[in-house]
Amino acid sequence: MTAYGFWIFLLSDIVMFSCFFAAYGVLLGQTAGGPSGAQLFDLKNVAIETGCLLLSSFTCGLASIAADVRNVRWYQLAMAVTGVLGLCFLALEVREFADLVSRGAGPTRSAFLSAFFTLVGCHGLHVSAGILWLLTMMAQVYAKGFRADICRRLLCFALFWHALDIIWVAIFSVVYLLGSAV
Amino acid sequence: MLGKLDWSAIPIHEPIPLIAAGAVLVIILAVLIWAGVKGYFPYIWHEWITSVDHKRIGVMYVLLAMVMLLRGGIDAIMMRTQLAVAYHSPGIFPPEHYDQIFSAHGTIMIFFVGMPFVIGLMNLVVPLQLGVRDVAFPTLNSVGFWLTATGALLVNISLVVGEFARTGWLAFPPLSELSYSPGVGVDYYAWSLEISGVGTLVAGINLVTTVLKLRTRGMTYLRMPMFCWTTLASNLLIIAAFPILTATLTMLLLDRYLGFHFFTNEGGGNSMMFMNLIWAWGHPEVYILALPAFGIFSEVVPTFSGKPLFGYRSMVLATMAICIISFMVWLHHFFTMGAGPDVNAVFGIASMIIAVPTGVKIYNWLFTMYGGRVRFTTPMMWAVGFMVTFIIGGLTGVLVAVPPADFLLHNSLFLVAHFHNVIIGAVLFGAFAGYTYWFPKAFGFRLHEGWGKASFWFTLTGFYVTFIPLYAAGMLGMTRRMQHYDVAEWRPWMIAAGVGTILMTIGVICQIVQLAVSIRQRDELRDVTGDPWDARSLEWATASPPPVFNFAVLPNVTGEDAYWMIKERARRDNLETREPDYRDIEMPRNSPTGFVCAFFASVMGFALIWHIWWMVALGLAGAFATFVAFAWRDHDEYVIPAQEVARMDRANIAERRAAMNMVETPA
Amino acid sequence: MSEQQVHEFHEHLDLAPGDEEEVRVGPRLVGYLIGLGLSILLTATSFFIAGTDLVWQPSIPVALTVLAIAQMGVHLVFFLHITTGPDNTNNVMALAFGLLIVFLVVGGSIWIMAHMNHNMMQMDQIMPMQH
Numbered sequence: 008m009t010a011y012g013f014w015i016f017l018l019s020d021i022v023m024f025s026c027f028f029a030a031y032g033v034l035l036g037q038t039a040g041g042p043s044g045a046q047l048f049d050l051k052n053v054a055i056e057t058g059c060l061l062l063s064s065f066t067c068g069l070a071s072i073a074a075d076v077r078n079v080r081w082y083q084l085a086m087a088v089t090g091v092l093g094l095c096f097l098a099l100e101v102r103e104f105a106d107l108v109s110r111g112a113g114p115t116r117s118a119f120l121s122a123f124f125t126l127v128g129c130h131g132l133h134v135s136a137g138i139l140w141l142l143t144m145m146a147q148v149y150a151k152g153f154r155a156d157i158c159r160r161l162l163c164f165a166l167f168w169h170a171l172d173i174i175w176v177a178i179f180s181v182v183y184l185l186g187s188a189v
Numbered sequence: 190m191l192g193k194l195d196w197s198a199i200p201i202h203e204p205i206p207l208i209a210a211g212a213v214l215v216i217i218l219a220v221l222i223w224a225g226v227k228g229y230f231p232y233i234w235h236e237w238i239t240s241v242d243h244k245r246i247g248v249m250y251v252l253l254a255m256v257m258l259l260r261g262g263i264d265a266i267m268m269r270t271q272l273a274v275a276y277h278s279p280g281i282f283p284p285e286h287y288d289q290i291f292s293a294h295g296t297i298m299i300f301f302v303g304m305p306f307v308i309g310l311m312n313l314v315v316p317l318q319l320g321v322r323d324v325a326f327p328t329l330n331s332v333g334f335w336l337t338a339t340g341a342l343l344v345n346i347s348l349v350v351g352e353f354a355r356t357g358w359l360a361f362p363p364l365s366e367l368s369y370s371p372g373v374g375v376d377y378y379a380w381s382l383e384i385s386g387v388g389t390l391v392a393g394i395n396l397v398t399t400v401l402k403l404r405t406r407g408m409t410y411l412r413m414p415m416f417c418w419t420t421l422a423s424n425l426l427i428i429a430a431f432p433i434l435t436a437t438l439t440m441l442l443l444d445r446y447l448g449f450h451f452f453t454n455e456g457g458g459n460s461m462m463f464m465n466l467i468w469a470w471g472h473p474e475v476y477i478l479a480l481p482a483f484g485i486f487s488e489v490v491p492t493f494s495g496k497p498l499f500g501y502r503s504m505v506l507a508t509m510a511i512c513i514i515s516f517m518v519w520l521h522h523f524f525t526m527g528a529g530p531d532v533n534a535v536f537g538i539a540s541m542i543i544a545v546p547t548g549v550k551i552y553n554w555l556f557t558m559y560g561g562r563v564r565f566t567t568p569m570m571w572a573v574g575f576m577v578t579f580i581i582g583g584l585t586g587v588l589v590a591v592p593p594a595d596f597l598l599h600n601s602l603f604l605v606a607h608f609h610n611v612i613i614g615a616v617l618f619g620a621f622a623g624y625t626y627w628f629p630k631a632f633g634f635r636l637h638e639g640w641g642k643a644s645f646w647f648t649l650t651g652f653y654v655t656f657i658p659l660y661a662a663g664m665l666g667m668t669r670r671m672q673h674y675d676v677a678e679w680r681p682w683m684i685a686a687g688v689g690t691i692l693m694t695i696g697v698i699c700q701i702v703q704l705a706v707s708i709r710q711r712d713e714l715r716d717v718t719g720d721p722w723d724a725r726s727l728e729w730a731t732a733s734p735p736p737v738f739n740f741a742v743l744p745n746v747t748g749e750d751a752y753w754m755i756k757e758r759a760r761r762d763n764l765e766t767r768e769p770d771y772r773d774i775e776m777p778r779n780s781p782t783g784f785v786c787a788f789f790a791s792v793m794g795f796a797l798i799w800h801i802w803w804m805v806a807l808g809l810a811g812a813f814a815t816f817v818a819f820a821w822r823d824h825d826e827y828v829i830p831a832q833e834v835a836r837m838d839r840a841n842i843a844e845r846r847a848a849m850n851m852v853e854t855p856a
Numbered sequence: 857m858s859e860q861q862v863h864e865f866h867e868h869l870d871l872a873p874g875d876e877e878e879v880r881v882g883p884r885l886v887g888y889l890i891g892l893g894l895s896i897l898l899t900a901t902s903f904f905i906a907g908t909d910l911v912w913q914p915s916i917p918v919a920l921t922v923l924a925i926a927q928m929g930v931h932l933v934f935f936l937h938i939t940t941g942p943d944n945t946n947n948v949m950a951l952a953f954g955l956l957i958v959f960l961v962v963g964g965s966i967w968i969m970a971h972m973n974h975n976m977m978q979m980d981q982i983m984p985m986q987h
Contacts, residue, residue: 008325010872012398014947018954019390019428025958026436026466029965030451033973037457039450039980054903061895068888068935071874072881114449118457121449125440143817151823160820166874169935173928176899180924184906188916401946402870429957454979461972465965516960520968528971 013163017170020133024174027129031122031182039117044186047112049103053183056099057175060134063092064172071165077153083145089168090141093134100131123182130178133171140164192800193373198351205286210349239779241327242737243312246334248631250309251624253334257301257341262697264294266690269655273687275673276680287672288355289374293344295358296378299474300385301341303612306620307481308337308392311420314627315396317728317735318414320405320744320751323777325398328819331783333391339787340385343794347377351798354378357670359467360441362452362460367445375445376798379438384790386435393427396420405727407746411505414726414750415498418505419484422512423477429516430473437466464523472519476511478612482619483508483550486572489622490554492724493569494561497750500553507546507553514543524595533592540590544583551576566722567641571622574649575614582610585660603663606656613652621648621700629721633733634711640703644696651692658682658689718848719841725753732841738776738829741838742769760849771835775826782819786812873947876937891934898927 035044070085104124107113114124144164147157200206224230237245267290271280282290312330316323324330347353354374356365365375400421404413441463443449450456452463491498498504520528520536554576563569585607589595598604621644629635662682667674707714720729730752731740748754793808795801871877878884902923905911911919932938938947 008398008402008872010874011402011870011946011950012325012394014873015394015397015428015950016390018950019394019432021954022429022957022961023432023436025962026433027440029466029962030436030440030462032962032966033459033462033969034451034457037450037459039455039457050903050907054899057899061892061899064895064931064935065888065892068891069885072884072888075879076881114443114447116456118450118453118459121443121451121456121458125443125449125451139813143820147820150821156825162872162874166936169874169931172935173931176924176927176931179899180902180920184902184920185917188906188913188920425953429953433961454983458979459969459973460979461976462965462969465968465972469961469965513956516957517964519964526972527976528968529975532968532971 009159010162010166013166017166021170021174024126024129024177027122027126028177028181031126034118034122035186037118039119041117041120042110042112043119044123044182047107047110048183048187050183050187052099052103053179056096057179059092059096059099060172060175063089063096064169066092067165067168071161074148074153074158074161079148079152082148086141086145090138090145093138093141097131097134097138100127104128127178127182130171130174133174137164137168137171140167190801192796192802194350194799194801198373199349200352203286205282206348213345213348235779238784239331239781241323241331241777241779241783243316243324243327243330244631244735246330247309247311247313250305250312250334250337253338253341254302254304254306254309254620257297257305258697260345261294261297261302262694264290264297266694268294269683269687269690271672272674272683276677276683277675278673280673282672284672285355288670289353291670292354292357292360292374292378293347296354296382297341297344298612299358299478300382301337301344303478303616303620304389305337306624307423307478307616308389310485310620310623310627311396311416311423311481312392313631314623314728315399315417315420316403317630317731317739318417318726319399319403320408320727320740320746321399321403322739322743322774324395325403326395327777328780328782329391330395331780332786333388333395333783335783335787336388336391336790337385339791339794340381340388342791343377343381343384343798346795347374351377359471361467362441362444362458362463363454365441365445366453368453373798376442379442379445380794380797383435383438383442384794386431386438389427390431390435393424393431396424397428400424405743405746408751411502412746412749412751415487415501415504415508416481416484416726418508419480419487422508423480423484425512426473426477426480426515430470430477433466433470434474437463437470440466461526464526465520468519468522469516471522473515475608475612476515478616480508480511482575482615482623483547485619485623485626486554486575487550488724488726489568489572489626490557491750492626492722493564493566493572494558495564495723496557496561497725497753498553499556500549501749503549504553507549510546511543514539514546518543521590521595524592525599530592537590537592541587544587544590547583551580566625567636567638567645568622568626570642570645571618571625574645575618575622578614578618578649578652579611582607582614586611598663600669601663602659602667602669605669606659606663609656609659613656617648621645626722627728629714629716630719630728630733630735633716634707634714635716635721636707637703637710637714640699640706644699644703646696647692647699648696651689651694651696653689654692655686655689658685662686717844719845720752725750727752730755732837732844736834736837738774738834741771741834768835769838771831771838773831774829774834776829778825778827780819782815786815789815870946871937871941871943873938874936877943887934891930894930894934895927898923898930902927 066085066089070082070089073079073082073085107120112120114121141164144157144161147160151157200210224233237249240246267282268287271282271287274280280287312324344353351373354360354365354370354377356370356375356378360375360378363369400413400417440449440451444451444453444458450458452458452460454460487498487504518536518540520532521540524533524537554572565573585603589598589604589607625636625641659682662679665676665678665682667676667679667682716733719731719733719735721733722729727744727746728735730744744751744755789808789811793805793812796804796808876884876887878887902920905916905919905923932951938944938951940948
């Protein structure tokens with residue numbers, strides 16, 4: 008029941024992301040004389056980010072299995088790897104943003120860039136919140152073991168983490184790949 | 190150190206807000222001192238503020254709504270007075286002030302009266318109707334309420350510290366952008382709604398999960414009371430629509446705080462996009478308010494007609510149809526913005542189609558009354574008043590759904606009259622009906638009938654005297670949000686509307702008197718059995734007020750109108766049943782999480798508005814710490830022993846038996 | 857009777873989202889590995905198609921969309937364990953409702969705004985007229 012409530016929350020979160028996608032779609036051409044996506048995006052970086060996030064989804068799945076068989080060591084290891092991969096993703100994204108800002112292509116340059124930074128940045132904020140949650144779950148299992156309510160929260164965390172990867176699939180396809188191809 | 194905040198934020202040179210703020214502060218202080226002197230604080234903290242009981246939280250929601258109704262109503266009185274006198278005259282309120290009044294009026298009435306009222310009633314009633322002990326997530330319920338209260342608090346603080354938005358209740362850009370609204374008003378508006386929006390979303394998740402996953406044995410979907418179906422539909426809409434509000438306000442705030450260009454005139458921004466998105470939220474929002482009201486009437490009408498609801502399945506279908514179609518009509522709020530005939534036609538047709546399932550509902554209520562033994566109690570009168578009033582409002586709605594007609598009527602007083610017609614007719618009348626109907630369940634005594642009827646007649650008459658003139662003025666070309674006017678034809682209608690406002694105010698005063706009188710006479714008005722209306726659904730199967738665990742033993746349901754079937758069987762068998770098998774009951778512990786979380790949210794909201802960045806960080810850290818503290822607790826439930834459960838239940842059964850014997854005395 | 861049975865009434869019928877029936881470690885591991893493998897394949901294909909000249913250019917947006925939807929499906933099935941069984945009905949219904957809303961909001965907004973932008977003059981052309 009807890010997981011179902013969280014599932015519905017995730018769907019509401021996806022509706023919120025869809026608004027940012029809609030704004031991005033509408034403002035795509037509004038570069039106000041500034042740079043467009045094709046001129047800015049570094050696809051190699053995006054590919055590495057994608058790899059990090061996808062692998063972290065996999066290791067998160069491993070953590071779920073470890074939790075179900077009550078294996079603390081494998082759980083903590085899998086969660087730690089998931090966290091590290093998530094941090095790598097964030098580091099790469101922060102570096103990309105800083106680079107864009109330094110080139111005068113920050114979010115205040117044009118409506119297109121505002122929409123880009125907001126959509127991708129919102130996802131990045133969710134990943135950051137997810138990492139905070141991940142650390143909290145690692146601490147909880149360390150302190151109290153696999154209690155029933157902690158396992159419920161782990162299920163919710165896994166849902167959250169996988170959903171973030173699903174949203175990233177939409178982002179790299181629509182924003183980066185489509186943006187570079189046109 | 191304190192961002193943009195300094196002493197000039199307090200309106201020392203403006204007498205009206207200063208006096209209003211002063212009066213409110215005096216009242217709040219008086220209440221706090223009275224409660225402190227009487228020693229009520231521990232009781233209020235332990236039994237209400239930290240409560241995770243859906244019944245208590247529901248009552249607090251309704252209380253918030255009724256207090257804010259007074260504030261929003263006073264705004265309305267100010268507006269109507271201004272328009273009655275401001276003919277060839279500057280009136281009482283200068284434009285800078287008047288603009289804040291109508292913006293606050295709309296914001297408060299929708300977000301802090303309508304929403305809390307319906308959410309409160311749903312919270313109070315739905316678990317009882319489903320035959321379960323609480324909602325799916327009790328502590329989260331508390332968090333949701335307190336975050337809503339935070340939003341209301343921030344809006345009210347804007348009266349004393351700073352100013353409110355001057356942009357109307359939906360803050361359209363470019364006016365709401367930083368260059369045209371450099372003050373803190375729009376920030377108060379936006380942050381207040383962002384925070385209370387989280388609270389509303391949480392309530393939505395809670396109620397959907399409760400209806401889908403928590404029903405007593407035997408209660409299949411098609412045996413649920415109609416109010417539970419409308420709760421499901423309305424909360425599905427909350428989950429689907431509120432994220433849109435959050436996203437859109439976030440984009441506006443990013444424009445204002447960080448210089449983004451979503452809706453600005455420069456940099457390629459598109460202000461039309463704001464209207465599009467905000468109404469994609471805004472239209473489902475009115476159905477979020479109206480559907481629970483329809484549900485309330487689906488409970489009141491069968492009870493006071495002595496018949497089951499006519500056409501239950503068609504009602505369910507109509508409700509879910511309204512739920513889905515409400516997401517396909519939003520452009521009718523901006524036909525005139527320039528989408529062109531093709532787009533306008535699609536949305537115009539959809540807007541007319543959505544009137545059909547609503548019509549089905551009206552027919553079903555009428556057929557429920559037909560052939561029944563109708564008792565015209567106060568809730569029933571609100572129901573009949575609703576049917577007449579809402580039909581008129583719905584008809585004018587179908588009229589403005591026709592794009593060519595809307596090109597003439599958009600943003601005129603005709604439109605204002607239309608939406609007040611449907612909102613007051615459905616939501617306000619429904620709220621009052623629900624309040625009167627379920628008050629005895631919540632508190633154990635009925636409300637005084639005479640004052641209730643007086644309130645109804647004053648409010649109903651006052652409504653028509655206020656708003657029918659507005660239809661006329663709109664047809665004569667008067668637009669909304671006017672601070673003064675020079676057209677002679679409009680004047681008599683404005684004066685008539687002013688008179689109507691006096692009548693509606695008397696209606697509200699009658700409500701307050703009714704409450705005071707009822708509390709005074711509560712022993713005569715006592716509900717001893719738990720079923721004062723001879724009603725049909727499960728909330729009436731338990732005591733008034735219900736014990737914290739709702740039902741001693743969760744009921745077993747075998748059909749629609751579950752409680753009616755129980756009563757029929759009891760009358761037949763003359764209550765010759767074995768005593769139920771009482772067990773220990775586990776209930777969730779109270780928790781200060783909701784209140785503390787909202788405290789930090791208030792701090793954060795205020796700090797964000799005034800650009801006090803260190804305070805924002807503090808609030809954020811505090812909120813996170815609250816979550817972790819909540820996650821860390823080891824004891825989240827307490828046990829009520831079986832003997833205690835048995836004792837409370839036996840007392841209620843004894844009362845019911847006595848009442849049945851009094852009724853059943855042979856001639 | 858009562859409490860336990862009320863919960864069981866629902867929990868025997870419904871699987872929590874994210875949860876799967878399978879309890880043995882081996883098959884679960886294989887499930888995640890297949891999910892990972894398919895995702896890598898789809899991702900690589902997307903990147904390749906976006907950058908290459910070997911594909912008919914106008915079809916690229918459609919191809920990328922299809923690949924993205926396919927990969928989201930892979931995630932839903934292999935990582936989130938969303939199936940079409942009767943114990944998953946509530947989860948699928950909720951997902952379908954969410955997707956409907958997303959489609960209406962995104963599709964509706966883009967359709968509406970395209971018409972608006974076509975009919976109404978650009979702000980950067982109106983602003984100079986203000987002076």
